[in-house]
Amino acid sequence: MAGHSKWSTIKRKKGALDQKRGKLFSMISKEITVSSRLGGKEIDSNPRLRQAIKKAKSLNMPNSNIDKAIKKGVGELENVVIEEVSYEGYGPFGVAIIVEAITDNKNRTVADVRHALSKFGGSLGQAGSVSWNFERTGIILIDKKQITEDKIFEFSIENDCIEFFDDGDYYRLHFNSNELYNKIETFEKQNIKVDSSFLDYIPKDDIELSEDENLKVEKLLEFLEDLEDVQNVFSNQTLGRT
Numbered sequence: 001m002a003g004h005s006k007w008s009t010i011k012r013k014k015g016a017l018d019q020k021r022g023k024l025f026s027m028i029s030k031e032i033t034v035s036s037r038l039g040g041k042e043i044d045s046n047p048r049l050r051q052a053i054k055k056a057k058s059l060n061m062p063n064s065n066i067d068k069a070i071k072k073g074v075g076e077l078e079n080v081v082i083e084e085v086s087y088e089g090y091g092p093f094g095v096a097i098i099v100e101a102i103t104d105n106k107n108r109t110v111a112d113v114r115h116a117l118s119k120f121g122g123s124l125g126q127a128g129s130v131s132w133n134f135e136r137t138g139i140i141l142i143d144k145k146q147i148t149e150d151k152i153f154e155f156s157i158e159n160d161c162i163e164f165f166d167d168g169d170y171y172r173l174h175f176n177s178n179e180l181y182n183k184i185e186t187f188e189k190q191n192i193k194v195d196s197s198f199l200d201y202i203p204k205d206d207i208e209l210s211e212d213e214n215l216k217v218e219k220l221l222e223f224l225e226d227l228e229d230v231q232n233v234f235s236n237q238t239l240g241r242t
Contacts, residue, residue, distance in 0.1 A: 019028040027231055028056045029069040030102035034083050036073030051197055080104050087113045089128045091122040091212050091220050095237045096130035098201050104227040112227045120220035133236060134201040137162070138180025140187065141195045152192070159186055171193060182215040203236030214239045 010024045031052045039046035043053065049070075056066050071077045085106055097117070103109040114124045140151055152171050156164050163174040175183050177199055184194050209217065217237050224233045 016101060023226065024059060025056075025061055025065065026228070027102075028052060028061060029065060030082060030229075031231065032056065032066060032069035033073040034084055034102055036070045041070050041074050047185050048049075051181070051184060051194075055196070061187075062105070064075050066155065067187070071106065085109060086187070087124060088127060089113075089117050089122055089124040091117065091217050091235065091237075092120055093207065093209055093217065093237070095122075095207055095217050095235050096133055096203070096208070097221075097224075098123065098131060098134060098234045099224055100232040100234075101227075101228055101229040102231055105229075107183060108123060109227075109229040112229070113224065116220065116224050120216065120223065122220065128134065130203070130236075135206050136177040136185065137200045138175040138177045138182070138196045138197070139200050140173045140175065140183060142173065142187075143194065143195045144169055144171060146193055147171075155190070155192070161235075198232075201234035206238040207235050209237050209241065212236075 016190065035046060035049035035052045039048055041049070043050045053066055068077065072080065072082070082102060082104050083106065084197070085101050085103060087101070087110065089097050089099075091097050099113050101109050101113070110124070117124055149171065152173075153164060156173050159175075160179070161173045161175060165172040165174075173183075180197060180199060184197055187194050216239060217235065221233050221235060224230055
């Protein structure tokens with residue numbers, strides 16, 4: 001896939017895990033809180049929460065942190081309203097950018113995002129200003145060691161997989177974004193372990209940049225990802241011109 005996607009974001013975060021552990025803990029805690037607020041605290045009936053807790057445990061997040069995040073989501077702790085928000089805008093060279101955040105203060109978050117975009121020569125846009133150029137997709141990664149390609153490919157067809165890819169050590173399956181967590185449950189019922197899953201914005205049209213231009217955009221994306229409330233950042237640039 002061309003362009004800056006959640007998959008490239010994950011790889012970058014894994015490479016800087018030690019330096020960003022505090023930020024990752026905060027991100028996952030917020031995801032657990034929102035997941036439990038929307039779907040309840042019962043893991044068996046809330047696949048989104050189940051996946052969030054799985055990510056938390058893979059990073060060795062203490063159980064006390066997980067429990068606190070769940071209690072906050074279902075209103076058993078302080079009366080804090082945490083919301084999912086998204087922002088759209090442009091970076092330098094006309095690159096389209098979507099920012100997803102989870103926040104207890106939307107005014108703070110939008111100010112931080114606006115400042116970041118302006119700092120790097122971009123600007124905040126209105127809702128819908130760039131999202132029309134992205135396809136919202138649910139992505140599931142399956143470790144190749146547990147199942148053959150023929151079996152997982154057959155299973156993907158039976159379960160309305162949109163696209164199927166060989167990604168090195170993993171099979172990458174794309175589904176309708178609204179069906180992601182239902183598909184995860186289907187996999188688990190068939191004893192197929194989901195290594196990781198996420199919602200992605202895949203660009204329909206990319207903007208080709210030179211190496212220097214791409215470096216400037218990447219600095220903006222990393223700056224945005226480091227903001228307190230930001231969960232995910234997506235863009236449509238690709239390295240193409242010399």
